[in-house]
Amino acid sequence: MAKLYGGIEAGGTKFLCAAGAGPENIVAKTQFPTTTPAETLGKAIDFFRGVMRETPLAAIGIASFGPLDLDKDSPAYGTVTTTPKPGWADTNLVKIISGALNVPAALETDVNGAALGEQRWGAARGLDTFIYLTVGTGIGGGGMSNGQLMHGLTHPEMGHIFVPHDLKKDPFPGCCPFHRDCLEGLASGAAVAKRWGKPAELLPADHAAWKLETGYLAAGVANLILTLSPKRIILGGGVMKKAGLLEGVRVRVRELLNGYVNSPVITEKIDEYIVAPALGDMAGVLGAIALAQQ
């Protein structure tokens, strides 16, 4: 029998927990809203205790909202650091989970977690250099370079890159509390809702919102391509579910690059280059399981 692993997708609004060994082999899963650390992590621990009464778990992976301390040499390794989310700052996810369950635990950013899931079982299968960008309430990105999840000084925060903003076409000043009109400040679900006064999913396909959204996302994606030379870009998150948006971004990215990155994948097969996630809403928790398997 294959070994079982635990996965936690620790999101800002909900937690998703699962036990299994891959997308075809999930033996249990649950989800609940993110409230206080004590209550939320308590529920996760209860869930895995229940699973472990039947079968042992070899390890648990956690793909979490951040910012996180992922430096294994740091005394704060495993911690959610400076989040404004009430009560969560300095919560050591790794220590709490592995301590309570007596099972080794590993931590990654939510987006690197989803990237790892997609690389193992989804839209980036087998690729050593790729990006996973999620466009939801906020914008976040992760991925691999040279076959390893992207880390460095801390972890990527590519949702916050600066992109051209023509105030004549779009007088909205941006809503990022740190950078005002960075990509997240202009093109996140929160930015769309604030600019137009209603949530993205309620704006019709012919609304002016979508041309702007396409432009900002395409500039961001073009910058990621020029910086990292990824072999594929996966665009996930709630906002990307809008019909036509992915297709529009593909067209605009190709226009912006204008033949400069001279690869047939971009000039002729961009539909295979900028893609939707294959694992959907399970990418994060499956990535957490893949992390546990490492």
Next chain:
Amino acid sequence: MAKLYGGIEAGGTKFLCAAGAGPENIVAKTQFPTTTPAETLGKAIDFFRGVMRETPLAAIGIASFGPLDLDKDSPAYGTVTTTPKPGWADTNLVKIISGALNVPAALETDVNGAALGEQRWGAARGLDTFIYLTVGTGIGGGGMSNGQLMHGLTHPEMGHIFVPHDLKKDPFPGCCPFHRDCLEGLASGAAVAKRWGKPAELLPADHAAWKLETGYLAAGVANLILTLSPKRIILGGGVMKKAGLLEGVRVRVRELLNGYVNSPVITEKIDEYIVAPALGDMAGVLGAIALAQQ
């Protein structure tokens, strides 16, 4: 006795060739203008033939202008691909050099070459994730992620990322033939010269050029930090030699990030984080030697 290696920095205007084993151990070097492939590569071959009459070379590394085909599985591996430089398109540097000298040869981009030199002996010594950006006639960048030089679909072209451009403050439309007002189109030496009608080095320190230049470079550097989370950024190239520019970029990058990347290296020690190259004009050819040693 240490083995000797050859290094070629193949630049768009000049070639620099050296034989040695490191910065303290260069036994011969030469440089000459880049003309036709036959003449230029002929001179390089003659130089190394001369060296090899005294001592054998174990391998030769080439750090070249691009774009390059660096895919070892590609039939065109080792080639300068679509350059507009007359005569150089489809020139197979690896085959020509290794064939003529009967020595193994390896190829990298000029900027990845310089990055490798700085990582081996210079300002990025021992770092596994960092960026080397050169601001000269053009803007180019390379570096390492997870301990390996950055590659992917092709190689990074981070000099061409899109950054905010306020046409009210700077009506210059940009001069990149592919992207108009990308970073290179706004902030390269060529852009500065075209915008102000004279070369960057002739513009006094209090000229309006430098405030604009600082802003564009800082936006570009901030984007690279947010995307890759490098442990250090090296800013080289002729334009960066302007007194005060590096210092100005540091200040502006910290303002732009606004505490979001919450690392003391950025908030308190940015002088150690955004730095000048340590190897100066020898970074590229030393990187080529380091490449040969691999």
